[in-house]
Amino acid sequence: MSAPQPASVRSPGVAVAGARPGVDPRLTDGLLAVAMTLAIAVVIAADFDGAGESGPVAYVFAVGFGALVAIRRLAPRTMLVLTVLGIFAYYALGLPVIGMALPAVAALYSAAELGRTWWAVGSGVVLVAVAAYFRVAEGQPVTYLYGYELVTNVALVAAAIALGVAVRLTRAAREQAERVRLLTAAEQAQAADRRLEAERVRIARDLHDVLGHHLAVVALHANVAGEAVGRDDDAARAALGQVGDAASAALRELRATVKVLRGPLPDAPSRGSxxxxxxxxxxxxxxxxxxxxxxxxxxxxxxxxxxxxxxxxxxxxxxxxxxxxxxxxxxxxxxxxxxxxxxxxxxxxxxxxxxxxxxxxxxxxxxxxxxxxxxxxxxxxxxxxxxxxxxxxxxxxxxxx
The missing domain is CATH 3.30.565.10 (Histidine kinase-like ATPase, C-terminal domain)
Structure with a gap:
């Protein structure tokens, strides 16, 4: 029975408020409209007080009260005002008693649920006050009025408004939790990106250090070998051996680095030697x-x-x-x-x-x-x-x- 948020403020990833996923809100409102119409029609047909005439006009009002439920999401205040005026017109025509609160329950609930709480409170006060006034004017005992009917009407009005407020607050809390979840996920993604960038910088720095060191050794021993060739072949061979060792060490470091880049990032860099x-x-x-x-x-x-x-x-x-x-x-x-x-x-x-x-x-x-x-x-x-x-x-x- 909750109302959807406007598209401009709806959070990404948050299900449409007011209906379970996959349920069209219009279908929900249509079922509520039918339920309201049937409930009022049953009360009219029962004519508990026997003071009115259960004619077609009364049932037209029942259909009208139900039809107003269908616009509760689009125009909750309009629905509330028309419902209150419809109740007054219904009793002004002397139709069977259906109570003040029953036709107004859906309107009061919808107004409170959609943030028009004070409109709902004001309308509820007006309905209860008018009902009490006319009951006294009709000569009903004040003890009956205060002991039963007034308490019942106030309880129904208060329950409808409280339920609407509770649903609205629950929905807002759920959407806020979803926003927090999305923000947390975004922050975690950014932190992961920062860790990845730091790991790339570390790898680049290590590659610079390692390859620079080994290539410096290669260059020096290659120069030594070049100068020793033909004059001291043993020194040349030793220098070339050092070139091979340094080149092999550089290749090992490269292979280890490529392995790190291809696999998942470790929690801490492997130290080894x-x-x-x-x-x-x-x-x-x-x-x-x-x-x-x-x-x-x-x-x-x-x-x-x-x-x-x-x-x-x-x-x-x-x-x-x-x-x-x-x-x-x-x-x-x-x-x-x-x-x-x-x-x-x-x-x-x-x-x-x-x-x-x-x-x-x-x-x-x-x-x-x-x-x-x-x-x-x-x-x-x-x-x-x-x-x-x-x-x-x-x-x-x-x-x-």
């Missing part, structure tokens, strides 16, 4: 080029969150890649300590610093700074006080909850 515990494997190709890499790492297992551990590994990797590419260094030192809940990471070399050709190019340092900042830390990269280049990072050992 991407941690400070894997630095020995990381620096092995760099040492093979002749760079003396000193590791001074004192970090207990489990002292770092996985994301911090992986970020520290990537920072060392990118720093050593820059040393191999630009620094023309003979020695690099990697140190890591956990002090007061912070990971202090430092990569220093004895090379040319920013004076080295191409030292300012690329996005390596910017990527390291961004990685540290996202984790709540900071990273500085500058020429060392005694030469060379120094990358120092201060990262939280644990991510904030």
């Amino acid at each position: 991407t941690s400070l515990a894997g630095l020995d494997v990381l620096v092995r190709p760099a040492r093979a080029t002749g760079l003396d890499v000193v590791l001074d790492v004192d970090v207990a297992p489990g002292a770092l969150d996985g994301a911090i551990d992986a970020a520290a590994f990537r920072i060392v990797q990118e720093s050593l890649t820059n040393v191999l590419r630009h620094a023309d260094a003979r020695r690099a030192t990697v140190s890591a300590r956990v002090v007061d809940g912070h990971l202090l990471l430092r990569v220093a070399d004895d090379g040319a610093g920013r004076r080295a050709p191409g030292a300012e190019a690329g996005q390596g340092i910017a990527g390291m700074v961004e990685r540290a900042t996202l984790l709540g830390g900071r990273l500085d990269a500058a020429d060392g006080a005694h030469g060379g280049f120094v990358v120092s990072a201060d990262l939280p050992a644990r991510l904030a909850p």
Whole structure:
């Protein structure tokens, strides 16, 4: 019996109010109109008071009261006013008693359900007051009026209005819940998009770090092999072996990345050897080029969150890649300590610093700074006080909850 919302305010995904899914509201109103007509016709035919004439005019009024139910959704106030006026006209013609509240129940309910509550209350008061006045004027005992008929009429009017208000509020609550559900679903979709974008950025950053490192090793050993061919074939073969190892490692990283992109996103990136515990494997190709890499790492297992551990590994990797590419260094030192809940990471070399050709190019340092900042830390990269280049990072050992 609820009324539909106007199309302009109907929420997407919300079923049409006023009818169950698949039931035409016009059919519902038609059945209500027939039920109202039959109910009034039965009361007219019964003529409980025996004071009126059950002629055709009375049944015409019964059909009219029922017909008004059919327009309750389109014009609830019009239906209410015409119903009240029709009741007055019915009794003015001296037709059989049908009660004041019965013909008005549907009108009062519809007006209250569609938000015209005060119209329904006002009409109900008018109906009850007029009925009481004419009963007294007819000489009926006041005790009967107040003890039975007035209470019955007030109860019927109040029940019709209260039911209409309750249905309207229930429908509004249901639609509000549906809107909240849709907004929540949209917010969850946006959060998923943000997570996906963050994962793409992480993959791009890791690819840059990993491939940059391995390709730098490949380039250096290829140059060594080219210079050694014909003069020191053993050195050339060793250099080419390092080229093959670095290329194989790069291909493994690419295959792992493609596997991640093709499958569902994991809750957390797979760490594997991407941690400070894997630095020995990381620096092995760099040492093979002749760079003396000193590791001074004192970090207990489990002292770092996985994301911090992986970020520290990537920072060392990118720093050593820059040393191999630009620094023309003979020695690099990697140190890591956990002090007061912070990971202090430092990569220093004895090379040319920013004076080295191409030292300012690329996005390596910017990527390291961004990685540290996202984790709540900071990273500085500058020429060392005694030469060379120094990358120092201060990262939280644990991510904030």
